Every structure is written in structure tokens, then in C-alpha cells.
Amino acid sequence: MTSIPADRSTPVVLPVSKAALWLGLTVFGALLLYYFIGIDQGAVSVFGSDTHVHEFVHDARHFLGFPCH
Ligand SMILES: [Zn+2]
Secondary structure (H helix, E strand, C coil): CCCCCCCCCCCCCCCHHHHHHHHHHHHHHHHHHHHHHHHCCHHHCCCCCCCHHHHHCHHHHHHCCCCCC
């Protein structure tokens, strides 16, 4: 007689230090993305008066409703 093994699931163990690292990296990446899409333009650009980043994310800026021009 064969028996079907019960579906055993193992919990995901994630150390607090590793979770804090991933949370920090995610927040940093999200803020960086938010800055480049929503804020970076013109005189306050991190790259000076260069508008390459602004033009690269221009459609995303309008799509998400950030003020532009
Ligand atoms: Zn625009």
C-alpha cells in the first residue's frame, strides 16, 4: 500500500539583520527612483544643468502626474 506524503512546507527564515539590509536597500532605491522621476530637473539636478536624466524619465514623470512644464 502506498501513501501520499503530506505536503510539508518549511517556513522562510530570514535573519533580522538581513531583513533590515534589504529594507534599507529597497527604501534607498525607491527614494532614488522617486527623486529622479519626480524632482530632478533644471537647477536642482544632481548633474548640474544637464537634462539627460530629466528627458530620460520625462514620460514617466507625466504619466505619474508630477509637475513638469
Ligand atoms: Zn514635461
